[in-house]
Amino acid sequence: MMIKYLIQKEFLQIRRNAFLPRLVVMFPIMIMCVMPWVMNQEVKNIRVCVVDVDHTAQRIIHSIEQSRYFIFTGQKATYAEALADIEKSRTDVILEIRDGQALIAANAVNGTKGAMGAAYLSQIVNQQILPSSPMEKMQGAVLYLYNKHLDYKVFMIPALLAIVMMLMCGFLPALNIVGEKEAGTIEQINVTPVSKWSFILAKLIPYWIIALFIVTACLLLSWVIYGITCQGPLWVVYVLAMLLALFFSSLGLIISNYSDTMQQAIFVMWFFVVCLMLLSGLFTPTRSMPDWSYATTYVNPMHYFIDAVRTVFVRGGGFSSVAHQVLALAGFAVIMGTWAVISYKKNS
Numbered sequence: 001m002m003i004k005y006l007i008q009k010e011f012l013q014i015r016r017n018a019f020l021p022r023l024v025v026m027f028p029i030m031i032m033c034v035m036p037w038v039m040n041q042e043v044k045n046i047r048v049c050v051v052d053v054d055h056t057a058q059r060i061i062h063s064i065e066q067s068r069y070f071i072f073t074g075q076k077a078t079y080a081e082a083l084a085d086i087e088k089s090r091t092d093v094i095l096e097i098r099d100g101q102a103l104i105a106a107n108a109v110n111g112t113k114g115a116m117g118a119a120y121l122s123q124i125v126n127q128q129i130l131p132s133s134p135m136e137k138m139q140g141a142v143l144y145l146y147n148k149h150l151d152y153k154v155f156m157i158p159a160l161l162a163i164v165m166m167l168m169c170g171f172l173p174a175l176n177i178v179g180e181k182e183a184g185t186i187e188q189i190n191v192t193p194v195s196k197w198s199f200i201l202a203k204l205i206p207y208w209i210i211a212l213f214i215v216t217a218c219l220l221l222s223w224v225i226y227g228i229t230c231q232g233p234l235w236v237v238y239v240l241a242m243l244l245a246l247f248f249s250s251l252g253l254i255i256s257n258y259s260d261t262m263q264q265a266i267f268v269m270w271f272f273v274v275c276l277m278l279l280s281g282l283f284t285p286t287r288s289m290p291d292w293s294y295a296t297t298y299v300n301p302m303h304y305f306i307d308a309v310r311t312v313f314v315r316g317g318g319f320s321s322v323a324h325q326v327l328a329l330a331g332f333a334v335i336m337g338t339w340a341v342i343s344y345k346k347n348s
Contacts, residue, residue, distance in 0.1 A: 002194060002198060003198045003201060003202050006194065006198060006199065006202030007202045007205055007206065009202070010202060010203065010205075010206045011206055014206065020172070023168075024168065024210055024213070024214075027164065027167070027168060028164050028168075028213075028214050028217045028218055028221070029217065029221065031160050031163065031164050031218075032157070032160060032164075032217075032218050032221040032222065032225070033221065033225060035156070035160050036152075036153040036156055036157060036160065036226065037153075039156050039159075039160070040152045040153075040156070042152050043069065043112065043113050043116040043117060043120075044068065044069050045069075045070075045071055046069055046070050046071065046092045046093055046113065046116075046117040046120065046121075047070075047071045047073045047090065047091045047092045047093070048064050048070045048071065048072055048073060048091070048092070048093045048094075048095060048117075048121065049073050049074060049075070049076055049082045049085055049086075049091040049093070049094050049095070050064070050072075050074075050075045050076075050094075050095045050096075050097070051075070051076050051077070051078065051079050051081075051082050051094060051095070051096040051097070051098075052075055052097050053096065053097060053098040053099075054097050054098060054099065054100065056097060056100075057095070057097045059128050060095070060097070060124060060125060060128045061075075063124045063127070063128060064095075064121075064124060067120070067124065069117075069120050070120070070121070073085070073090065073091050079094065079096050079103075079105075082094040082096070083105070086105075086107050091107070092106065092107050092113065092114070092117055093105070093106045093107070093114075093117045093118060093121055094106075095121060095125070102125045104118050104121055104122060104125070106118040146231075146314050146315050146316075147314065151228075153226055153228060154228055154314055155310070155314065157218075157222050157226070157228060157313070158306070158309040158310045158313045158314065159282045159283070159306060159310075160218070161214075161215065161218045161219075161241070161309065162244070162280075162282060162302060162305055162306055162309065163277070163282070164214050164218060165211060165214060165215075165241060165244050165245055165248065166244075166248055166273060166276070166277065166302065167273070168207075168210060168211070168214060169207050169210065169211050169214075169244075169245040169248040169249045169252070170248035170249070170251060170252045170269055170272075170273060171252065171266070171269055171273075172207060172210075172252065173203065173204075173207055173248075173249045173250075173251075173252030173253045173256060174251075174252035174253075174255045174256050174259075174265045174266070174268075174269040175252075175256065175262055175265055175266070176203060176252070176253065176256055177203070177253060177256035177257055177344070178256045178259045178260070178261065178262055178264075178265045179262060181260065182261065182262065196341050196342075196344050197341055199344065200253060200337075200340050200341045200344060203249075203253055204246065204249050204250065204253070204337070204340075207245060207249040208242060208245055208246070208249070210245075211241055211242060211244075211245035211249075212238070212241075212242075214241075215237065215238060215241045219234070219237070230312065230313045231312070231313065231314060231315065231316030232311070232312035232313065232315070232316045232317050232318060232321075233312070233318060233319070236308075236312050236318065236319050236322065236326075237309060237312055237313065239326060240305055240308050240309055240312070240322070240325070240326065240329065241309075243305075243326065243329035243330055243332075243333050244301065244302075244305045244329060244333075246333035246336070246337060247301050247329065247332050247333045247336050250333065250336035250337045250339065250340040251269075251272065251336055251340075252269060253340040253343075253344075254336065254339055254340050254343050255268050255269050255272075257340070257343040257344050257345070258343060276300055276301070276302045277302060279293065279296050279297065279300055279302075279303070280297070280300055280302035280303040280305075280306050281297065281303055281306055281307065282302065282306050286303065301328070301329055301332045301333075304325040304328045304329050304332075305325070305329060307322075307325055308322035308325035308326065308329075311325075
């Protein structure tokens with residue numbers, strides 16, 4: 001029965017804080033309503049300048065003007081004039097038509113924008129210039145699986161769910177115990193017969209409930225705003241979310257146990273959050289990493305969660321498809337939960 005009153009204490013502390021209840025409600029809403037529109041890696045608004053030496057590029061120019069990916073900035077008489085526009089950031093890609101050949105020069109300071117812009121423009125040029133051989137006239141058919149409309153939001157919503165879980169279930173526990181240390185209330189707990197297991201469990205349970213609310217709110221907003229729903233069983237998503245919440249809440253309590261001030265806890269937690277997030281494959285494919293950095297994904301719980309939740313949410317996989325990720329997350333959660341209990345020093 002003692003743990004019941006400890007949990008009540010935790011919820012009273014959260015409720016009496018004027019900021020935390022609003023943060024728990026508003027943060028998932030803002031992330032799901034705003035970020036899917038912002039965190040879009042589709043390249044658009046590529047400014048194109050044409051140098052038409054042969055005076056034969058009218059069809060290509062018309063196609064560029066009709067494309068939703070390009071902004072036609074006009075024609076230049078020479079390549080040097082167009083290059084000067086690139087140097088002044090007025091143009092991103094140059095298309096030069098000379099002697100029946102097309103030269104595409106892209107500003108690759110932003111490598112992704114340069115490569116994608118050149119690829120998009122190459123497709124337009126190839127479509128407008130008639131093929132010379134029967135083999136070149138053959139056109140292939142492309143079949144997109146799982147995300148037929150190439151909507152980037154389908155890919156990013158599971159990632160945003162992971163980000164919200166990580167920040168809410170990581171930072172709030174990290175500030176919990178160290179906040180009681182600064183307030184002096186931790187000494188009142190230390191002189192009671194409360195066991196370390198009961199104390200840490202009472203700290204973890206409120207954040208599991210917060211995690212349940214976050215997952216439910218994010219899934220509902222995904223359905224209501226974007227019409228995107230989970231293609232696989234929802235209970236698998238909840239299992240994955242609870243395991244990730246246990247890992248990050250335990251990590252937060254470990255950092256809180258070892259920290260003396262809130263500032264110290266925030267900086268240490270931020271270090272781990274950034275490393276785990278950027279090395280997880282959340283934004284970029286992990287196979288693009290060098291071998292030495294790819295090896296870190298084997299000990300990165302965020303990588304297992306991202307891989308599993310996208311398998312269930314986007315591809316419609318079942319529990320058998322993500323069984324090894326679930327086991328890995330469970331192992332990390334148990335280890336960190338045990339460490340959170342051991343690292344708490346109860347001076348009684």
